[in-house]
Amino acid sequence: MMRLKYPAEERRESDRNRSQLGTTSAAQTLPVQTQIVSNWDGNEGFTSFPSSAYQNRWDYTSQKALRGGGGGRDAMAESLPLESLGLRGISCISLTILDGSPASHRVLKSVAYHTGPHLQSLCLSGGSPTEAPFVALILGCPALRILDLSGCNSLFTSSMLLAQPETAQRVQQALSGLCEFNLASLQDLADLSFNRLSSCAPSLERLSLAYCHLTFEQGPARGSIGPQDSSPSQLSFHNRLRFVKERAGRLCALDLSGTGLPPEALQALGQVAGLQLQEMSLHSCQDLSTEAVAALCYQQPGLTSLDLSGCSELSDGVLLAVS
Template sequence: MAESLPLEMLTYILSFLPLPDQKEASLVNRAWYYAAQNAFREANVRYNIPVSSASLPGIKNLGRRGISHVSLTNLDGSPASHQVLQFIAYHLGPNLQSLCLSECCPTEASFVALILGCPALRILDLSGCNSLFTSGTLLSQPEIAQRVQQALSRLQELNLGGLRDLVDLSFNRLSSCAPHLQHLSLAFCQLTFEQGPTHGSISPSGSSPSQLSFNNLLKFVRERAGRLQSLNLSGTDLPPQALQALSQVAGLRLQKLSLHNCRDLSTEAVAALCRQQSGLTSLDLSGCSELADEALLAVCRGLRRLQHLGLRKLQRLTDAGCTALGALRELQSLDMGECCLVSGQELAQALSSVHGAPPPMTSLILAYCSSLKVSRLSLPHQDGCPRIPQGSSLLMLQSLQELDLTACSKLTDASLAKVLQFPQLRQLSLSLLPSLTDKGLLAVARGCPSLEHLTLSHCNLISNEGWAQAASSWPRLQHLNLSSCSWLTEQTLDAIGQMCKQLRMLDVAMCPGINMAAVRRFQVQLPQVTCIQSRFVGGADLIFTL
């Protein structure tokens, strides 16, 4: 039946599968292979291309496949880099939609030539490309700027994060070449702020020729308010009055805003943001150390459409603030890592939504929440039956795919067995749990059979016997971190090699019971493993990268 389906329909069906399942489906027959290849491309797979002459044949091959997402590494002003850029512009440029040059050092001329060969670009990442902006002459010639504007007419997302030499003039030249820009990142750029005659107000002065000013950014936002959807101003030390001025721009309807590590933000500024930008679906306030419970209450009252919320390192946040999270009915991901005063009870009550269906949450990060107790995250089954419980329990979050409990030191085998029952969970971190033993490992294996990424570093009570029993439960495992697990030996590697055939990355660094001979035998047993981290194994300091 499936063989008679048109290729387009089969591609559409396979696009709903996770990447590992798509790879398995590609082995069925020729038709499924081509459908899976199309699905890979539609899944926005990014190809990382090292800049060297050895990459030229591969670039030609990728061009024939019509790939559309590329990231370059080791790019500089050398002749080899110039040749690679020429190949990319010629072979990949017509179909290229996403281009990442992060931390590269291209010359201005080679960058312009590359952009002119990529007329379909929608995403451009120039974060850390300081060489392009050092001279201040990028796009200073009107005829070149006009040609670049034609090439970037479809650009929707621009990342200028971490550019220490970015100033108003170069920002204005580049942004004017992207009239349809919807997403802008200036994360960790050196924004400057001027106070107006009224204390705390923002001065309406014009652009600066020698610095990147908030006033110029505010002017840009006002001009693009009807189209702009997301801003990343993380690490810019945005003051409260600047956030309020940004929130009040007429016609601005942001969907995503990242303010990570803006330490001076106040509760009042966040409350004003929530009133003015009530359509936000993603907000990152991680590291905004002045914020506490009142700020989270304002977020939950004002941003009812929120799907992604970052609260990492809000060390003044307590259980009282967590009570309001139940109001976020569409929440999909929550990061509360390093919120050391959160114990879990109010969090469980809010997320389990006793008075309605739980939110469709897929990612929950609670790493380094040192006060967290799983006994407060769940209620025991009253009849002993293994069913989804009613009441305050994270077990209600049956759509969860990622869970991070790193360094939640109060967790035990018994408490983990009560909570870790997520059949769809793909990624789990239990590193730095001093009480985790083989009993807890087996409970995790039974409750989370779909794991693809598992991190268990510094879990020193796990033994070979536990892994011998648990490994068979994880046939889909691809990434496994067992670094600094002092009781593991080559027997664990044998069990993993026999049961985890899809493994791609293994970290056994600083495992004193595993020697280099065992690592080499494992590599022969599973040749598809592309990276084995084995630092200080058997006294060696070595990384196998194939």
């Protein structure tokens, strides 16, 4: 049975969410060192990181260190809690206030050293890391399965991330087991940067490009697309379509919320040979038509979760299409 999130359901779901505030899920009571969270709620990406006393301690200490600025005591403050996390085998870390400062560089270096070998889930959402320490961190985390770079625009401003083939090859080795990639809200993400990153994650199953600025050309389903069509300044739909065609055998979840996806583009995605989507989020894609969504449901019968909240132009015919 498909789980459909539809405009008419938004208010009821919002009420349910408010009623659940302050409760603790069963998953949150698991030992943190063994807890790998991989919940894709279809809103702003795939990964939801666990809340725990250890992570709260780390977040607090890292913020204090970043604001304190560089002394020896700050370096010890950065290292000690991370060493404790490493000893406990923590596999899920969220760092959300990093920038290009020396203190941030030390934090990333400490994360790689103390927790990198067994780290499986890493969130840098909304931070402003620079390329060199970011690459060094990734190289120190060979077991990563989930990576959240949503809002990390600083990595993509220059379009030079992973431009060196030898660096890209090493990153590919480190990310060979990556399954989930959150690239939401990256205004500077372009075809070239996306191609370099995605080529480093051959095992990718779940991808979020929510709220990225996709460009759409006439005939999104055109068949002949070569590397020369990759733009250094734009994130084009035809390049994303090529990626989906190349990864159709593995890709099972896709988030294109807030990208302005038109009906013909959705139809082109749905009819990709070999693609068997299980989850798709199209939140706030207001140009979609009821016919296009119905076609998607027909083309992708394995869909179990479809988020159409915020798609105000859809009619109740969508409910018939998924029933």
